[in-house]
Amino acid sequence: MSDRFAPDCASGFAPRGPRPVPATLTSPATSPGRPAAHRDPNVLRWLGAYTASMLGDNVYYLALSWAAVQGGTPAQAGIVTALSALPRALLMLGGGVVADRFGPRRVVIGSDVVRCAAVLAVASLLFAAPPGLWPLAVLSLVFGTVDAVFMPAVGALPARITGRGQLARVQGMRGLAIRFGHVVGAPLGGLGVALGGAATAFTLAGLLIAVSVPLLVSVRVDDLPGDDRAAGQTAWRDLRDGLRYIRGHRVLAPLIVAIALGDLGFVGPLNVGLTLLADERGWGASGMGWVLAGFGIGAGAAGLLLAVRGRLPHAGRVMAVTVLVGSVAIGLLAYVPGVVAAVGVALVVGLLTGLSGALCGALLQTQTEPTYLGRVSSVSGIVGLGLAPLSMPVSAAAIGAWGTGPVFVVSAAVCGLGGVVALCVRDLRLAQLPG
DSSP states (O other), X not given: OOOOOOOSSSTTSOSSSSOOOOHHHHOGGGOTTSOOGGGOHHHHHHHHHHHHHHHHHHHHHHHHHHHHHHHSOHHHHHHHHHTTHHHHHHHHHHHHHHHHHHOHHHHHHHHHHHHHHHHHHHHHHHHHOOOOSHHHHHHHHHHHHHHXXXXXXXXXXXXXXXXXXXXXXXXXXXXXXXHXXXXXXXXXXXXXXXXXXXXXXXXXXXXXXXXXXXXXXXOOOOOOTTTTTTTTOOHHHHHHXXXXXXXXXXXXXXXXXXXXXXXXXHHTIIIIXXXXXXXHHTOHHHHHHHHXXXXXHHHHHHHHHHHHHSOOSSHHHHHHHHHHXXXXXXXXXXXXXXXXXXXXXXXXXXXXXXXXXXXXXXXXXXHSOGGGHHHHHHHHHIIIIIIGGGGHHHHXXXXXXXXXXXXXXXXXXXXXXXXXXXXXXXXXXXXXXXX
């Protein structure tokens, strides 16, 4: 759950420090002659690069899990696959500074090059001989470290390739790319494993990530007001400025709190919790697959809606309501009588959380002064991408002690608090996407 909103004026900007220059007035990205995002070749090249990278990521995670299970015990495999969350949690704030100081496109290109090289190197080792778990653990750490700069840069890039009024549509397109990566990437990884084991799957992942690099090189980016603001400042000063900017912003500060609550309540149940629920109910792997498919279809429909429409009126209110109703659906998921009903509830969960997430992302994009987007993206993503995955063992232990029902209800309540925050904070509740 991560998306954002924007009122029609700059009243939400922090009063501290130099007054921000509204991107709507000065950014070259807002040129009136620029086509809509879904017809802009520059945006479509970015979308192709992002999709290829997401496909590569999904193939990589499947290959890593398979290789880890083959090379060690289930507990060791779990440690290997979870290692990447640690550097993300520790380094992502610094990654936001890097993205803003050096430019998001440059950081994304460098990150993809490093990830591609690391995956292909491990694939070469696996082709030569099974090397054990240590190269997989190193690869997981490398991926997590690179993700700490890659994720904030990905969040900061759209504002430099399209106009402010198109950023909501870009969030919808990005959501569709993520869904496509999940739906197609896992079968591709499975095919790679079936044809030649984990080494072949890693090779495929590396090649898919490599496809994104020339596409990103061809993407044109705009210089934005304040790009030279970091000149003469230390990285630590940049980080403090970013945190001060968020803290003083009347929309971003509560929005990031809402996003963090949603991530904390959502990640556990929809990962380890769903697996344990399927096992408890006797749905089997196929049943769990259908539930995940229902969730994916709902989330994809939400992304398509925003990509086609470009904006939704009353974004702040709609986001708050969809969070609250989606939270109720998450709680209900543990009490449905059969797999068919679970698929239906999962579809509703995917639609509502997908829409609230896309709106959160669009609001964050349009509310933030573009030169702060890397740091704002790092703060908004640190819970969902860094800390929330580390809570999955806690969720599993809680389910073992109290069962799936109570844990899903508590998780839904945490999620719903994000909607309560959005409804209670006036500036966030009234936030609008630009027309």
